[in-house]
Amino acid sequence: MEEFLVSVFKMAVPLLLCSLGTLFSEKAGTVNIGLEGSMLTGALFGVLGSYWTGSPYIGALIAMTSCVVLSLVFAFFTVTIRANQIVMGVAINTIATGLTISLNRIFLTSASVVKVNGFKSIPIPFLNKIPVIGEVLFDQTVPAYFAYILVFLTWFVYSKTDLGLRIRAVGEYPAACDTVGINVARLRYSTLLYGGIMAGLAGAYISTGQLSAFSEGMISGRGFTAYAAVIFGNFTPLGVFRSCMIFAVGMGLQYRLQAMDTPVSYYFWMMLPYIITIVALCMYRKRSNAPKYSGIPYVKG
Template sequence: MTMELFAVFLGSSIRLAMPLLLAAVGELVSERAGVLNMSLEGMMLAGAFGGAVGSWATGSPTLGLFIGVLTALPVAALQAFLTNTLRANQIVTGIGLNILVLGSTTLAYREIFGARSREAIPGFPVWSPPLLGDIPIFGEAVFRQIWLVYAAIVIVVAIALILRCTAIGITLKAAGEDPRTLERAGLSVIRVRYGVILFTGLLAALAGTFLSIGDIHTFTEGMTNGAGYLAIAAVIFGNWGVGRTVLACFVFGSATALQFQLPAMGLDVPNALLIMMPYLLAFLAVAGVVGRQTAPRALASPYWG
C-alpha cells in the first residue's frame, strides 16, 4: 500500500467509524446504567431522516442537525417510557420501535420527496484544522473532515472522563450493577435510566445526521442499514469500556473502508467476508473467545423498586 492510499484509507476509516462511535458511546452510557436500547438503530434512522428533511427545508445543515435531534428524541422517550414506566422487555420493544421508525420514515420520505428522491440536500462542508491540515500527504486525506468529526472526538473524551472521574459515572455504574443500592442512597433508578436513554437518543441522532447530512448529503430509505446493531456490537466487543468500544468502532470502520480499498489495490478478498467481519468479531467476543465479558449485572432487566 502506498503512502497516499494508506492516507485515504485512514481518512475514510475515520469517516466511516464516526457514526458508529457516536452511537456506540451513547449506547454505552445507557448500558452502564442497565438499559439495552435495541432501538438504537431506529433512533439513528429517525435522526438521519430529521436531519435530512430539516436541512433540505431550511437550507441550513446546522438547523437540520437540531431537527434531527428533535426527531430522534421522541423515539428515545418512547423507549424510556416502555423500559422504565411499563417495565417492558427492552429487546422486544426496541425491535418493535425499529420496525415502526423504518416504516414511518419511509412513508414520510415518500410523502415529502415523492418523485424528487435522490435530491441533493445541503450538508456540512469539510474543513481542515490549522497545522494538522498542513501535514504532507496525510493532512489533506486524513484531517479534512466535517466539524462533527472533531466534535465527536471531544464528546467521546468528555464522556470517558465523566464516566471515570465523576459522581455521575459512579451513579450510572450503580444503576447498572446494583440498582437497589442506588435507590437506598436516595437516588431514583427510574430517573437515572430515563436520563441515560434520552442521552443515548441525542447521540444516536448525531450519529444519524452524520450519515445523512455529514457523509452522503441525502436520505435513503432504511439508510442506517444495521449501523445501530453494529454500534451495539461495538459496545459488546468493547466489553463495556470506553477505550475498547472506541477501538472496536475504528476496527469496524476500517473493515468497511477496506471493502472499497482492496479492489483498488487489486486484492481479491470476498466482499461478504469484510462486511461480515464486524459481526463475526462481535460474535467471537460474546462467545468468550477474546477474554471474559463482564456485562453490567442488571443489563436489560427492568427495575421494579
C-alpha cells in the first residue's frame, strides 16, 4: 500500500507542476498543447544542467530557462501572429522532439553519460515519522514539496489576487478587459511564459528527479495529460489538483498492476492512464468554468 502511494505521488508531482502552471494561460484563453514539448525540453536540459554543473537545482533552472525561450516562440506565434494555437503546439512539440534528440546525442550519448546527480529527498523531521503517509508525503525532493505549496499558491493567486481576477476575466471576455484598460496580449504572454517555466520544472523533475537520466521521448503524453487535467478540472485550481490526483492514481495503478500477476496483460495496464484521460474528457459535460474565448486570438478594436 505504502509503495503504491509513493508511486502515486511520484506520478502526481510533474502533473501538478505542469497543469497548475498552465492553468493560468488556459484560463486566459490560450490552448497550449506544446506542453508536451516543453516538458521534454525541460527534461533534457535538467539532465544537461546537472551533468554540466553537478547540481540538479541549477539543472532545473537551466531547464526552466530553456522552456521560457520555447514558450516565447509559442506566445509570439499565437498571440502576436495569431496563428492556430493547436497546430502551433504541434510545431513546438516537433521542434522539441528534434532538439532534444539531437542535443542528447551530441552531449550525452557521445560522452556515454548514464546517470547524473538527481534531486535528493529531504525528510522533514517528525512529520516523516507519521505512519504510512509520513514517508509518502514528507520524505520527498524539493520540487515535490514545491508542488504541494503550488497547489495552495495557485489557489490563492487565482481566487484572491488582482492578477487572478484579470486572468479569470481575460479568457471569458477579452473585449471587456480591453475597455477597462487591461493589456490582453501582455497578460497572455506572461501566463504562457509562466506555464512554460512550470512545464520545464516538471520535465526536469521527471528526468533528474525520477530516473537521473534522459531518454528520448520520455514524456510519453504526460504534457497532453496535464492539458486534459486542466479541462477535466473545470479550469479551477482545486479541480486541477483533483484531476491530477485521479490521473496519478491511474498511473500508479498501472505500475502496481504491472508488477502484480494479473490475468490481464501488462500492456493493457500501460494504456490505463490514456484511457482514463479520454473517459475523463467525455465525462466533463458541464463546462461551467471553461473560458468562453478559449483558443480564439484577440483582435483589438
